[in-house]
Structures are given as structure tokens and as C-alpha cells.
Amino acid sequence: MENKTARAPRRSRIQQKNRETILAAALDVFSAQGFRGATLDQIALQAGLSKPNLLYYFGSKEEIHRDLLTGLMTAWLEPLRAMREDGDPLAEMLGYMRRKLDLSRDFPRESRLFANEILQGAPRISEVIQGELRDLVQEKARLLSRWMDLGRIRRSDPVHLIISVWALTQHYADFESQTRAVLGEGHDPWTEAAAFLETLYRRLLSPLPG
Amino acid sequence: MENKTARAPRRSRIQQKNRETILAAALDVFSAQGFRGATLDQIALQAGLSKPNLLYYFGSKEEIHRDLLTGLMTAWLEPLRAMREDGDPLAEMLGYMRRKLDLSRDFPRESRLFANEILQGAPRISEVIQGELRDLVQEKARLLSRWMDLGRIRRSDPVHLIISVWALTQHYADFESQTRAVLGEGHDPWTEAAAFLETLYRRLLSPLPG
DNA sequence: GCACAGCCTGACCACATGGTCAAGATTTTT
DNA sequence: AAAAATCTTGACCATGTGGTCAGGCTGTGC
Structure with a gap:
């Protein structure tokens, strides 16, 4: 051997x-x-x-594409994987969102490659999605759920909470041409997005005072 | 003539x-x-x-595609266009979100057609985006801004607020294969999404008591 | 410097694809 | 019912595309 x-x-x-x-x-x-x-x-x-x-x-062409996608998956899941149980819940969620947003900003080609694949029904990576991805999401959803039980963050559907981070961060990379056109000159989409999303998740998750 | x-x-x-x-x-x-x-x-x-x-x-093939896209644009902008100044601000925004979500649920093919086009940089509809779409967004952003000035809804970047509705609602249609895989059996993505998004926008926009 | 494995390419192939066209079928108009 | 207009198609074409292959080139180990 x-x-x-x-x-x-x-x-x-x-x-x-x-x-x-x-x-x-x-x-x-x-x-x-x-x-x-x-x-x-x-x-x-x-x-x-x-x-x-x-x-x-x-x-083959197919093989190049497959190698790209599988190489990408690990890096793409890293921000979620890095969410720690022993940190401050709100800070952990905001950190996750921020890491995902930075990933979209710094690797827009990877984001688009991924989006293209999912749009076509993810024929080439359905196993990864139904396995590794699904397991990770379920695990982190349970963590979020525990935090909600403890009243450390406000309650909402934890899986959809994670999905919302994907949706919002991916959107700025995948639909960048649209976003830039709508914002017009003199705007930095990424800086503004970071501020807006921080506000959004703070209001969604901050425990009620008292 | x-x-x-x-x-x-x-x-x-x-x-x-x-x-x-x-x-x-x-x-x-x-x-x-x-x-x-x-x-x-x-x-x-x-x-x-x-x-x-x-x-x-x-x-030509191109012409079929163009006809489809231009025919789609009007319907796609309708939910935002229907947001009225004389209604209750929070209800108007929730109504907009809900109409957009229903559109994504009922017309996923149209949503994907649109997503595909924007992903490629929107080569065939850039004029519409920089014209009609941009104008409408600017107009409604000003309306939202006025509501925020009056304290009827909490302040956040109004353009990014509109963008967030696109991002979240489109995601459920365009990435449906991923969403279903992550949620697993026994979940109705659309019902859950509607509930989650209502919670999200309520917390983001509800004026603080007092 | 020689042999050999690893690297590289021009020429080529089979097939798919967008599009054309002349001629025939069908519907509408008179 | 005949003429005119509209609709439909089989056969065909030029081009683009993924992939092959025989043979030449080059770096490396001896």
C-alpha cells in the first residue's frame, strides 16, 4: 500500500x-x-x-466544475461552523452574519458559482447539501434554540434565522449588478449592508429589557 | 396611419x-x-x-427570452408599487413583504428566470433596472423615510430595507432545493417563511413603546 | 548526455445547436 | 370556389463545442 x-x-x-x-x-x-x-x-x-x-x-469539463464546487463547500460553511456555544449569543450571531457577509464581498465569484448550481436544482452537490450542510444547520439550530430557551436571544424559527443570513448576504454578491444600479453612485453597498444587517439582527434578537 | x-x-x-x-x-x-x-x-x-x-x-431564441423578461417586469414590481402612503406604515410594509413572498411561491419559474438574468449581470434588462426599477425604489424609499421621520416605524436604511425583502423572498423560490433539503421532511417552507418574516419585520420596524 | 516519464499540441471528429428556405398545407377573404 | 394570406415543416447549413489522439517536446534522474 x-x-x-x-x-x-x-x-x-x-x-x-x-x-x-x-x-x-x-x-x-x-x-x-x-x-x-x-x-x-x-x-x-x-x-x-x-x-x-x-x-x-x-x-472533462464536468470534473473541473465538480472540483471547484467541492473545494468551495468547506470554506463556505466555515462562518457558521465557527459559531461557538461559549460566546455571547447575540455577538456570536452578529459575528456569523459578518463573516458570511465578508465572504460574499471577498469571494463573489465563488458565491455566484454556488448560486448558479443551486438555481439549477443543485444536481451536482445534492449529497453534500443533504448531508454535511443539513447536519451542520441542524446542530447550530439546536444551539440557537437553547439560547432562546434561556432567554439570551429572542425567539424565532432558528433554521429560518440561519437561512435569512444566507439569503441576505448571498444577495449582495449574486445580485450586485442590481444592487449597484438601485443604489446609484456614491454608495458603498458593502459598508451600508453591514450596518443595515447589524441593525436588523440586533432588533430581531436582542432580549426585551426587564 | x-x-x-x-x-x-x-x-x-x-x-x-x-x-x-x-x-x-x-x-x-x-x-x-x-x-x-x-x-x-x-x-x-x-x-x-x-x-x-x-x-x-x-x-430568434434571444427574442423569446427578451419577451419573457419584459413581460415579467411589470408583474414583478407590482407588490412594491402597491405600497400606499395613506395606509398604516407597518401594515403596508408587511403587506408588501407578503405579496412578494406569495409571488415567489406562486411563480417560482419567473423568479428563477429573473435570478438567472441578474446573476449574469443583467445584460438584457439593464435599462429597465437603471430606469423603472431604480425610480420606483427611490420613490418608495422616500416614503419609508418620511414614515421614519414621523416615528411611525423605526429608522433603518430604507433602500436596504427594500433590498432585504427581495433577498429574503427571492431566496425561498430560487434556492428552494437547498431550503427543502435543510428543513427536511414535514416542513412547509412557505408557511414557516411567512411567519418568520412577519416576526422579523415586526421587530425591525415596530416603534419603541413610549 | 542519455533515457524515460511526464508534459504539450495541431489536427481532427462526432454531435448539438441556432437558424434558413422552398414548398406544401390550412385558413381566411372575396 | 378560387385566390390570397397565413401557417407549417422536412431537409439542410454553418458554426460551436466537448473530447480524442498520434506524435513531438521537455524536464529530471542517472
């Missing part, structure tokens, strides 16, 4: 570099055009490699 | 019927596959017409 895992075969330096180059280019193209809209020629051009060379590193 | 407008030429009964059939089929296919992912063959099959016949009624 060789010293390598099935998922991460040993790679030469050239392989390492070119695979990264290809994935970076593919992220650009897939996030802008969707899976069907993207072409291997565009990705090859963006990567500065020939099309057959792309297919030397990845078996 | 003939008795017909440039935008709505007189049409025979056959034309009327077939154009509707085609648009309905196209909505199915475009919303499920995106513009690039959809093919004229799929639309023709769904419509029960031959491909050349499609192109007898619509000059």
Missing part, C-alpha cells in the same frame, strides 16, 4: 501549478457564464493553456 | 395562441436551464411545435 490517499494523489510541481491555474480560470468563466454557458475554449484562453492540455489535467 | 401601436401589432387567433404556448414552454425551459442551457429543440418539444415554427413566431 502506497503512501498516498485516494483523494489527493501526489503531484509534480508542474501539475500543482497548472491545476491551480486551470481552476482559477474556470472559476472566472463558470461564475460569469454558468456551467452550460462556459466553454473549454474560454477557460483555456483565460488560463493561457491549450484546450487539450486542460483535458490532460482534468478528465 | 393604421390603427395599431408599434409595440402590440394586431394578431390572428392562431398567432395569439401559439405565441402564448411558446412563451409558456420557454419559461419552463429557460428557468430550469438558464439562457445558454436552454435549446430551441427543448422549447419546441415542450410547446408541441416544430422548431422552424417557433422561429416563424419569434425571430
